[in-house]
Amino acid sequence: MSRKVNKVLKQSGVIPYRVKNGRVEILLITTRDRQRWVMPKGGIVNGMTPPASAAKEAWEEAGVIGQVDGNKLGTYKYRKRGKIYCVKMYLLPVDIVSSNYPEASTRYRRWLDAKQAMKLMKKSPLKRILKGIIQAKSQACA
Numbered sequence: 001m002s003r004k005v006n007k008v009l010k011q012s013g014v015i016p017y018r019v020k021n022g023r024v025e026i027l028l029i030t031t032r033d034r035q036r037w038v039m040p041k042g043g044i045v046n047g048m049t050p051p052a053s054a055a056k057e058a059w060e061e062a063g064v065i066g067q068v069d070g071n072k073l074g075t076y077k078y079r080k081r082g083k084i085y086c087v088k089m090y091l092l093p094v095d096i097v098s099s100n101y102p103e104a105s106t107r108y109r110r111w112l113d114a115k116q117a118m119k120l121m122k123k124s125p126l127k128r129i130l131k132g133i134i135q136a137k138s139q140a141c142a
Helices: 050-062 114-120 124-141
Strands: 008-020 023-030 041-043 064-066 074-080 083-097 109-113
Touching: 008 050, 023 050, 023 114, 041 050, 050 064, 050 083, 074 124, 109 114, 114 124
Parallel strands: 008 083
Antiparallel strands: 008 023, 008 041, 023 109, 064 083, 074 083
């Protein structure tokens, strides 16, 4: 008997944030079916670094632009349709928010207090990464 070996597909994503009135806000977007709140992420494009690919996804899925911090925050894995994905997450301080972007008609987006954002997200490993960022950014803004 042979066992099927699952290839792990590599992705990268961002946690888009801004500081407004001294408080950290996180931008969440919906999945294309608008059923769940998530962070922008996608497959790493050939020839692009993971942070550059994550910035591309942030523009396409959320309409935000900024300079992605090249230091990886963490990783998480998930399964979808029988495939395993490993996502490298990066911070994205948002400089520009556009109302006209590639997936604007298929997604909602919402700026939230970091704790509210954590409540809406389903993936526990992503919540863990976000919690660490909230603590670090809150201390930096104090």
